[in-house]
Amino acid sequence: MYQTFIGLEVHIHLLTKTKVFCGCRSAFGDEPNTNICPVCMGYPGVMPALNIEAMRMGCLVARALNCRIPEKTWFERKQYFYPDMPKNYQISQFASPLGQEGWVNIEGNGISRKVRIRECHLEEDAGKMIHAGTVSLLDYNRAGVSLLGIVTEPDMESGEEAELFVQQLRRIVRYLGVCDGNMEEGSLRADANVSINLAGKGLGKKVELKNLNSSRFIKLGLNYEIKRQSALLDSGKTIVQETRLWNENRDETAPMRTKENAQDYRYFPEPDLLVFVPDGEFLRSVEAGLVELPLPRAARLKVEYHLNDEQSGLICEEKAVADYYENAVSAACKLGLERKDAASRIANRLLSDIKHILSRDKIDLADIGSIKLSPRRLAEFTVLIANGTASNKNAKQTLEAVFAEDKDPALIIKERGWEQINDPAVILEAVNKVWKEEAKTAADARAAIEAGNQKKLKSLTAYLVGKTLASTGGRAAPEIVGRQIEELLYEGRK
Ligand code: ADP
Numbered sequence: 026m027y028q029t030f031i032g033l034e035v036h037i038h039l040l041t042k043t044k045v046f047c048g049c050r051s052a053f054g055d056e057p058n059t060n061i062c063p064v065c066m067g068y069p070g071v072m073p074a075l076n077i078e079a080m081r082m083g084c085l086v087a088r089a090l091n092c093r094i095p096e097k098t099w100f101e102r103k104q105y106f107y108p109d110m111p112k113n114y115q116i117s118q119f120a121s122p123l124g125q126e127g128w129v130n131i132e133g134n135g136i137s138r139k140v141r142i143r144e145c146h147l148e149e150d151a152g153k154m155i156h157a158g159t160v161s162l163l164d165y166n167r168a169g170v171s172l173l174g175i176v177t178e179p180d181m182e183s184g185e186e187a188e189l190f191v192q193q194l195r196r197i198v199r200y201l202g203v204c205d206g207n208m209e210e211g212s213l214r215a216d217a218n219v220s221i222n223l224a225g226k227g228l229g230k231k232v233e234l235k236n237l238n239s240s241r242f243i244k245l246g247l248n249y250e251i252k253r254q255s256a257l258l259d260s261g262k263t264i265v266q267e268t269r270l271w272n273e274n275r276d277e278t279a280p281m282r283t284k285e286n287a288q289d290y291r292y293f294p295e296p297d298l299l300v301f302v303p304d305g306e307f308l309r310s311v312e313a314g315l316v317e318l319p320l321p322r323a324a325r326l327k328v329e330y331h332l333n334d335e336q337s338g339l340i341c342e343e344k345a346v347a348d349y350y351e352n353a354v355s356a357a358c359k360l361g362l363e364r365k366d367a368a369s370r371i372a373n374r375l376l377s378d379i380k381h382i383l384s385r386d387k388i389d390l391a392d393i394g395s396i397k398l399s400p401r402r403l404a405e406f407t408v409l410i411a412n413g414t415a416s417n418k419n420a421k422q423t424l425e426a427v428f429a430e431d432k433d434p435a436l437i438i439k440e441r442g443w444e445q446i447n448d449p450a451v452i453l454e455a456v457n458k459v460w461k462e463e464a465k466t467a468a469d470a471r472a473a474i475e476a477g478n479q480k481k482l483k484s485l486t487a488y489l490v491g492k493t494l495a496s497t498g499g500r501a502a503p504e505i506v507g508r509q510i511e512e513l514l515y516e517g518r519k
C-alpha cells in the first residue's frame with residue numbers, strides 16, 4: 026500500500042592527473058599536505074583555472090548516461106563552512122551543469138528499470154579530516170580534486186535497485202576509464218534519499234542517508250529505512266525530514282541532523298572562471314571516448330558467442346576481461362578453430378583455471394591485458410587441447426607454467442613431455458598391462474555384464490580407465506583408453 030521513492034547522489038573522483046582548478050597532483054595515499062598550492066588552499070587573490078581533462082571526463086560520463094550537454098556550462102560558488110574546505114565555498118555547478126536530463130537502464134537479479142539522471146555536475150572535493158584521539162588533523166591533498174556529482178530522479182523502489190544502480194554505474198565509469206570506482210578509498214561515494222507514501226500520493230518526506238561506503242550498505246541502509254518509515258506511518262506518526270547515518274556495526278540508521286528546508290548555499294556564478302562553451306572539437310573528443318558499455322556488451326557477447334547469462338555477465342564485469350576474451354577467441358579462429366567451439370572453450374577456461382590463477386597470484390582482473398598468458402597464447406593452448414596434442418589432464422599446469430615462465434604453451438608441453446598420447450598401439454600396451462595387473466577387477470566387470478549390473482560395471486570400468494590413464498602419467502587420450510577397455514570387456518561376446 027506504500028510506494029517507495031529512492032534517489033541517489035553519487036560522487037566520483039575523476040582520474041585526472043591534476044586537480045580540477047590548479048596544477049597539483051591528484052592521487053590517493055600520498056603523504057598528507059604534499060599536493061597543495063595557494064589555489065587549492067584558498068589563499069586570497071588566487072585564480073582557479075579549469076582542467077579541461079576533468080571537463081572532458083565529466084562530459085563523457087554524462088554522454089554515457091544519455092545526458093544532454095548544454096550549449097554553455099559554468100560554475101557557481103556554493104557557500105558553506107566546513108573545516109576541511111579552506112575557501113569556505115566550493116566551486117560547483119548549479120544553474121547549467123555539464124550533463125542534463127539523461128537516463129540509464131539497470132538490469133540483473135530480476136530487476137529491470139529505467140532510472141532518470143537529473144544531472145551531472147563538476148566540482149571540487151574537500152580535504153579530509155582525520156580524528157585522532159583528542160585532536161583533529163587536516164589533510165588537504167584531496168581539496169580541489171576533480172569530483173563529478175551524478176544525481177538521479179527518485180525512480181528506484183528498493184535497496185536492491187539502488188545497490189544495482191551503484192554497481193552498474195561503477196562498472197560504467199571503469200569502462201570509460203574515468204574513475205577507479207574504489208569505494209573503500211572514497212573514489213566513489215553515494216548518498217541515498219528515500220521516502221515512502223501512500224500509493225498514488227506522490228513523493229513523501231525524504232530522509233537522506235550518508236556514510237554509505239559500499240553498495241551492500243546502500244541496500245541494507247535503504248531497506249532498513251523503508252521498514253522504519255513504514256512502521257511510523259502504520260502507527261499514524263509522521264516522518265521527519267532529516268539526514269541519517271548508516272551504522273554498520275549496529276545494522277541500523279541513526280539521526281545525524283534534521284534538514285527541514287533546503288540549506289541556503291547562496292549560489293552565485295564563480296567570477297574567476299569563464300563560461301565553458303563546448304565546441305565541435307571538444308564534443309568530438311568526448312564522443313571518441315565512448316565505448317561499448319557493460320550491459321549492451323554482455324547482451325552482444327551472449328548472442329555472438331553463444332554464452333549464458335552468467336558467463337556473459339562475468340566476462341563483461343571488467344572491460345579488460347571482455348577485451349581479453351574477444352581477442353583470444355578471434356586469435357583461436359585464426360588458428361583454425363571453429364568459432365562456437367573456440368568461444369565456449371575459452372569462456373570455460375577463462376572463468377575457471379585462469380580466474381583461479383589470477384586470484385591466487387592476487388592479480389587484478391583489470392590487469393589481465395598484461396599477463397604472460399596473452400590472448401594469443403591462450404588461443405594457441407586452446408587449439409592444442411582441441412586437436413588432441415595436449416591432454417586436458419595437464420591443462421592447468423600448462424597454463425601455470427606459461428604464467429610463471431613466460432613461454433608459449435606448445436613449448437611448455439614439449440619441454441615437460443605433456444603431449445597427449447594418441448597412438449592406439451602405444452595406448453593398447455598400457456591397457457593390456459593394466460588388464461593383467463587388475464585381472465580380478467576385469468573378471469568382476471565381465472561378471473557384472475553377465476548379471477546386467479550396469480552400476481557395478483560402470484564403476485569397475487571407470488576404475489580400469491583411471492588406472493590406465495595414471496600409468497601413462499595422464500597423457501593417454503581418455504576416449505581411446507575407454508574404447509579399448511570396452512572392447513576387452515566385451516571380447517568374444519558379440
Ligand atoms: P535537495 O534539494 O533537498 O537536496 P533535491 O530535490 O535536489 O533535494 O534532490 C536530491 C536527491 O534526492 C535526488 O537524487 C532526488 O532524486 C532525491 N529526492 C528528492 N526528493 C525525494 C523524495 N521525496 N523521496 C526520495 N528521494 C527524493
Ligand code: ZN
Nearest residue numbers: 047049062065
Ligand atoms: Zn593546488
